[in-house]
Amino acid sequence: MTGLIAPSATSMVPSATSMVQGATSMVQGATLMVQGTTSDAGKSTLVTALCRWVTRQGVRVVPFKPQNMALNSAVTADGGEIGRAQAVQAQAANLEPHTDMNPVLLKPNSDTGAQVIIHGRAVTTMNAVAYHDYKAIAMQAVLASHARLSAAYPVVMVEGAGSPAEINLRAGDIANMGFAEAVDCPVVLIADINRGGVFAHLVGTLELLSPSEQARVKGFIINRFRGDIALLQSGLDWLEARTGKPVIGVLPYVMDLHLEAEDGIDQRQTDKADQVLKVLVPVLPRISNHTDFDPLRLHPQVDLQFIGPGQTIPPADLIILPGSKSVRSDLAYLRANGWDRAITRHLRYGGKVLGICGGLQMLGEQVHDPLGLEGAPGSSAGLGLLAFDTQLEAEKQLRNVRGHLALENAAVSGYEIHAGVTTGPALENAAVQLDDGRCDGAQSVDGQIFGTYLHGLFESPAACSALLRWAGLQEVQEVDYHALRERDIERLADLVEKHLDTRLLRELCGL
Numbered sequence: 001m002t003g004l005i006a007p008s009a010t011s012m013v014p015s016a017t018s019m020v021q022g023a024t025s026m027v028q029g030a031t032l033m034v035q036g037t038t039s040d041a042g043k044s045t046l047v048t049a050l051c052r053w054v055t056r057q058g059v060r061v062v063p064f065k066p067q068n069m070a071l072n073s074a075v076t077a078d079g080g081e082i083g084r085a086q087a088v089q090a091q092a093a094n095l096e097p098h099t100d101m102n103p104v105l106l107k108p109n110s111d112t113g114a115q116v117i118i119h120g121r122a123v124t125t126m127n128a129v130a131y132h133d134y135k136a137i138a139m140q141a142v143l144a145s146h147a148r149l150s151a152a153y154p155v156v157m158v159e160g161a162g163s164p165a166e167i168n169l170r171a172g173d174i175a176n177m178g179f180a181e182a183v184d185c186p187v188v189l190i191a192d193i194n195r196g197g198v199f200a201h202l203v204g205t206l207e208l209l210s211p212s213e214q215a216r217v218k219g220f221i222i223n224r225f226r227g228d229i230a231l232l233q234s235g236l237d238w239l240e241a242r243t244g245k246p247v248i249g250v251l252p253y254v255m256d257l258h259l260e261a262e263d264g265i266d267q268r269q270t271d272k273a274d275q276v277l278k279v280l281v282p283v284l285p286r287i288s289n290h291t292d293f294d295p296l297r298l299h300p301q302v303d304l305q306f307i308g309p310g311q312t313i314p315p316a317d318l319i320i321l322p323g324s325k326s327v328r329s330d331l332a333y334l335r336a337n338g339w340d341r342a343i344t345r346h347l348r349y350g351g352k353v354l355g356i357c358g359g360l361q362m363l364g365e366q367v368h369d370p371l372g373l374e375g376a377p378g379s380s381a382g383l384g385l386l387a388f389d390t391q392l393e394a395e396k397q398l399r400n401v402r403g404h405l406a407l408e409n410a411a412v413s414g415y416e417i418h419a420g421v422t423t424g425p426a427l428e429n430a431a432v433q434l435d436d437g438r439c440d441g442a443q444s445v446d447g448q449i450f451g452t453y454l455h456g457l458f459e460s461p462a463a464c465s466a467l468l469r470w471a472g473l474q475e476v477q478e479v480d481y482h483a484l485r486e487r488d489i490e491r492l493a494d495l496v497e498k499h500l501d502t503r504l505l506r507e508l509c510g511l
Helices: 043-056 082-091 128-154 179-182 199-205 212-217 233-242 291-297 329-336 339-348 358-363 459-471 481-499 500-510
Strands: 030-036 061-064 068-071 074-076 081-083 105-110 114-118 121-128 154-160 189-192 217-225 247-252 277-282 302-307 319-320 352-356 366-369 378-381 389-405 412-422 432-434 449-452
Touching: 030 043, 030 179, 030 481, 043 061, 043 082, 043 154, 043 189, 043 217, 043 481, 043 500, 061 082, 061 128, 074 082, 074 389, 074 412, 081 082, 081 105, 082 154, 082 481, 105 128, 114 128, 121 128, 128 154, 128 179, 189 199, 199 217, 199 233, 212 217, 217 233, 217 500, 233 319, 247 481, 277 291, 277 459, 291 302, 319 339, 319 358, 329 339, 329 358, 329 366, 329 378, 339 352, 352 358, 352 459, 358 412, 358 449, 389 459, 412 459, 481 500
Parallel strands: 030 154, 030 189, 061 154, 068 105, 189 217, 217 247, 277 302, 277 319, 319 352, 352 449, 366 389
Antiparallel strands: 074 081, 105 114, 114 121, 366 378, 389 412, 389 432
8 A cells, every 4th residue: 555645633543442442362263364475366265265165064154354455345234344355255154244354444535545444434544654653553453353253253264465475564564464473373375376477476475474474374275277287286296395385275267256356347248148238337546336237247138348548438228337436536537538428428319327326426516525535625516417416524324225216116225335415406306215214316307317325236136127127128137146146155165175175274274
């Protein structure tokens, strides 16, 4: 993490004492940590697989990530915010997401700033130097959460962040070996062979660790291997002889496996039908919760395209404005690429536009940020497509909700994560009626524009089908996204059984 802006209000930073209340010094459950040689080595996927594999043993297991940096997040059962990957891992463990599963979450809101979320609540924004000093306090939050989970579950399955060999980040580390040393847990190191240089990644990472850290690495897992394993065997033998540590197994490259991405946008498509709905999503610099679109990407009747910088928006049936961690700057970016004019032209020719969360705010007339929560204080003109204004406020709205769309009265469930409060006459024609009595979002009188604060609305089969019919698809095949995710979690557990040394894993998990 580099170049972040300084804290805006030190009074918002909780004390170490307040964050360790309720923590216990008696660690009861076993803890196993998965660290990677690089980002995207497969840590999140492996922890998900191991959570389901341990659950299959009839043992209660809980996922844990000390510190996460991601713009894909989820709302927890206790009303907080954690990384989206930990919510998926909770599903693998048959648990409801909880803030203790990811006690420190960093959400970049510009090239120079990140919001710091502790135990599910935003506390401040700070730069790298300030956060380096703050990590001692953040570590107390991490240890408090781990102590509570360890006291409640026989197994805590931990995911590291990035690589433990990032020398510039090792001082005061709370995300990798700093945490492992603090709780004295074993570590499994995973590397992605598909990147190339897998043996250099593993040996080099090990060499850059201290002797005590090297000792707690109990084995290696190689991920995303293609081809005949016999061709790899000589390398595995060399690796074990060179390091004195076992290769726990080699996981194959699986083309059609889907798990929600922690950060990078997954653009893989499933096989499509002859007649498809064309859906476009402009990729904004601070796009957030782009996992909203995974159900569309996997739908056999939807051709989903992400539009990048400098690209022209082609003809389509539906344009979706996604969530954003920095709405005003992303609005400026949208205009700089000419996408505002493309949206106007798209509507003139009868196309549909959907705005989600920050995308909803962009559809209005003004976005005000008087406190400078997402950048310099000020206001920006919205696209002016719906008659409302939005003002960003310090208190973030975090809730899981259920209700019905105005379209076909279709049942929908989702979650809200936003600092904006939206007001104006367009809201009288609401997009969603929530079960708690509130109305959400707005739709235009002509029916071409639909905006909502609800993330995850495409995960509800009835709501997804209703939205696709509204966008122009005549005969919609209903897809159960939760069933697809559950199927792939089961497939991951099968891969653990087939390709990894489960005897050693059971020992490391204290089973």
